[in-house]
Structure formats: C-alpha cells, structure tokens
Amino acid sequence: MKNASQIISSIQYKPQYKRILQHKCVQKLRSIMLPAIQKNIKYGYIREKTLHFVISSTLNKYDKDNIINTIKMVLNGRMIEKNANLFECIDEKIEDVVVKVDHRPQGNFKPYTTDVHNLRYHERSTGNIEISMQDSSLEKLAQEIQAIIKENNDT
Helix, strand or coil, X not given: XXXXXXXXXXXXXXXXXXXXXXXXXXXXXXXXXXXXXXXCEEEEEEECXXXXXXXXXXXCHHHHHHHHHHHHHHHHCCHHHHCHHHXXXXXXXXXXXXXXXXXXXXCCCCCCCCHHHHCCCCCCCCXXXXXCCCCHHHHHHHHHHHHHHHHHHHC
C-alpha cells in the first residue's frame, strides 16, 4: 500500500500535474537563498518559462539583484545537474527570473513594545474637592469617581 508522498511523487511527472513539480522546483530554488532573504520571499511561481518571485517591500534593490543573480547562476551552471536537491528543476526550461515587490504588509506583523507602554501610574489625588454641578447625572458620576479615589487612597 502506498502512502501519500509515494502517490504524489508518482503523479507529479505526468503532464497534467506539472504544477506540483513546478511548485517543488520553486521551493528548492527558494531554499538556496540566504535565510534573511528567504523570510522576505512571499511566494514564487513559474509562468511561460519565467520564474517569478514576489518579495516584501523590506528588501532593497541590492537584495533583489542578489536573488536574480543567484537563481540565474544556479540555472545556467552545472550545479543543477549535480545537486540532488534541485532534481525537480532539471526539466524546467526557465529562461528569465523576475522579482516583484509587494508593498502590502505581512500578516504576522507584531509591533515592538517596551515596558514604557505598560506603565501604571498610582493615583496621587486625595479626592478632597468640592463637587457642584448643575447637571445632577454628571454630579452623581463625579461623586462616584471621588468615592473610588478616596477608597483607593485609604488603602
């Protein structure tokens, strides 16, 4: 009985399922990049003999050119034939590499916070003020706040 990976590996070489092999090739080419660049590559695909990578806007032009040159070097050299990890890319006829920039923010963005944002200030007021307002509901609310301040100040 075959498991799922054996079934996929036997199917991927059929012409109607070439997208599976292309996806594996793109992931392998992505894995040869530096880890700092890998995390900024959002996704990649192959269309009409052109490899497209979409990167986040945090990379500069030097990194963009570095991605293009590295992939072209791998595809044009003999490294692709000798490397067992790039086996999926042997049949792909990639002639050009295009790197596009996506300016949408990444979904897992977490802003940097420090302890300054979590400061709690202790109440320094004693609550000894006279409250006189024309609106009775506001006066009642102010007296409730005054009672809370006096209660917290006593403890």
